[in-house]
Amino acid sequence: MRIFAIKGDIIFSETPQTLTIRPNAYAVCEDGLCAGVFDALPNRYAAIPVHDCTGRLVIPGLTDLHAHAPQYAFRALGMDMELLDWLDRQAFPQEARYADQDYARAAYTLFADDLRRSATTRAVLFGTLHVPATLTLMALLEQTGLVTRVGKVNMDRNGTDDLCEPSAAQSLRDTRRWLDACSDFTRCRPILTPRFLPSCTDELMRGLCALQRETGLPVQSHLSENQGEIAWVKELCPDAQGYGDAYDRFGLFGGDGCPTVMAHCVWSDEAERALMRERGVFIAHCPQSNTNLSSGAAPARVLLNEGQRIGLGSDVAGGAHLSILRAMADAIQVSKLHWRLNDPDAKPLTLPEAFWMATRGGGAFFGRVGAFEPGYEFDAVVLDDAALPCPFPLTPAERLARIVYLAEDRAVVHKYAAGTQLF
């Protein structure tokens, strides 16, 4: 049994509305799980090793609920298009490069290194449709010590000549081959990944549902991001009552035994939101991507108040930044414009709410993750803000606000995921 403590100014969420702040306290990790936070170490822990981070902030690791690993290479490029054009002219041609294993290794090495150094400890990621490249990504992530879910993408229609699977059968065969090959990984595990409805034939969706029922694997996809996309889904699935219902008809929209993340939900109407709540679907709110692709502003306040399961996603490369610190600030900022321009009833998000989404909200997809509460998996990030001097004394909450708004991933000096120190 491995026990240790981190000492520092500990901040985490117990509710969405407030930050729990324990200055100069000890967060104890026992066999990978949090044993609690203590102002002084109880006698039973008197002899355990203490990682002394006095004067630094200690927060739970952040969860990125939605990002495309192969798109990291071209982040910040081609940002003058909307979703469907951007997919055809930017994302798909770039993803086609991952047929080349040398390219994949070079690009994914950069991605894995940067994710490792960030404030993120958990991530739910898209790969590409290529099995070898996706296995390369998973091997690199496994080495980082991060806890991740990665999906080989399924897409057997509406791709490009260079990026489309030839048939549902081939897509499903490749998926099984991929699942067999990645079964030894322990920290980087698979997730079924139909790209989005327009990319998957009915046959493929049915096959993925069968595979999901057989394996119990979680599922990720995209939902109601852009109005052109929604109109297209309506054409493709005329019988469905909406985009979410279209997934649901294929059995790939949450519910018991089918944990599901849907990215975006910018335009989900009341019926779709009700179905998400009923099915326990996780919403990956990706404010920067919604902005860059002119998709709109997801109604984060409404989703939060409805009690939806909601976390934050970088959506690299719809979002240019891998930082979930940045995603917190983006979420607050977009919620302010949404309030002022769109919906006077939807009060802006607060920093504690954004922090809650980035920690517990998204972390819940991985189980008991995202807080320093007894029994939670021990993910911790130690932040040193010495590079941000201030002429007056700051409270821990103010120091956190600066790191969040300034997206200072450089402040990350130590990181633990599921009880293991990464650096």
Next chain:
Amino acid sequence: MRIFAIKGDIIFSETPQTLTIRPNAYAVCEDGLCAGVFDALPNRYAAIPVHDCTGRLVIPGLTDLHAHAPQYAFRALGMDMELLDWLDRQAFPQEARYADQDYARAAYTLFADDLRRSATTRAVLFGTLHVPATLTLMALLEQTGLVTRVGKVNMDRNGTDDLCEPSAAQSLRDTRRWLDACSDFTRCRPILTPRFLPSCTDELMRGLCALQRETGLPVQSHLSENQGEIAWVKELCPDAQGYGDAYDRFGLFGGDGCPTVMAHCVWSDEAERALMRERGVFIAHCPQSNTNLSSGAAPARVLLNEGQRIGLGSDVAGGAHLSILRAMADAIQVSKLHWRLNDPDAKPLTLPEAFWMATRGGGAFFGRVGAFEPGYEFDAVVLDDAALPCPFPLTPAERLARIVYLAEDRAVVHKYAAGTQLF
């Protein structure tokens, strides 16, 4: 006469719509002015020193048309309020600290250092109402080599007990004392700075107008940022036809011999915009501040298409970031939400347009500034993006896009302002 060249991948704006890109070229500086950009050095320049920045980007220095130097210390704090509450509860109490010269020196040293290291070469800045602190700020800026305009703030009403001048007469006396004391500075020069209409009595405004006519100094203030503020101005100036007209009635709204910057212009109506155009008022567009303070989205597309004089401002600390690279990305992102949510006719800004605003648009306030054209003052920033590796080759325009979207002020490795190398 001092002549030198910088060699590198040179990017600047000739029009708002396109970037002029001159790979592996020479920008020549002759006595502080640009002599042109050359693919090979002409014979007459054969012997001049060349600063070899091959493989790096060379762009014009950026202009920050609006920031509050004393607010840099508390950037990213108190971001859950709208403008008028934020002024009373955050900005004013914080500015009151600058009565203490030791505090002012400590805080302004941090500000000046960070501004010096950023991609900004020109800035138009608010100080506080305190004469000694404002002189300290100016002395520190003078040492940086940046070219700046700094204003001692005038505010004789609606402040707080700790931050309000006792009378118009005292405010004007202090202003003259400040102008006398800063007359030796050459790079950091004064600008008249009525905080905003609600902060200045009619008597003070009339006195400032007289002082402006006497000195020919430029003027900066705030305009039509927030709807509560606009309603307040209407109460205070019932005879004016609008907020801009209220300044104009006091002779402090541009026109011949009275160069003026107005920050924000989020809610300026057609009449106000027509007056700005007529008077040649410079608009400081501050997209991040507009977002943080829930002010709204300034109609940058409309302002640009109308031919307004418009540049970018960080508006620290309404904006949390001093980076004008970040302000470019913010401007594009806010314009996308404005387009999607507010005005389907207002097409989003492009990167070349944002770059134009950050260089020539704002630079024009300082004269012929913001481009590598013959006769322009020589402001240059050398950017090294080696810390942003990419698995495929990038064009200079793509490299610029990454530095802008990722707000990589860390990429700044050399900087020149008005022909002088700062580092």
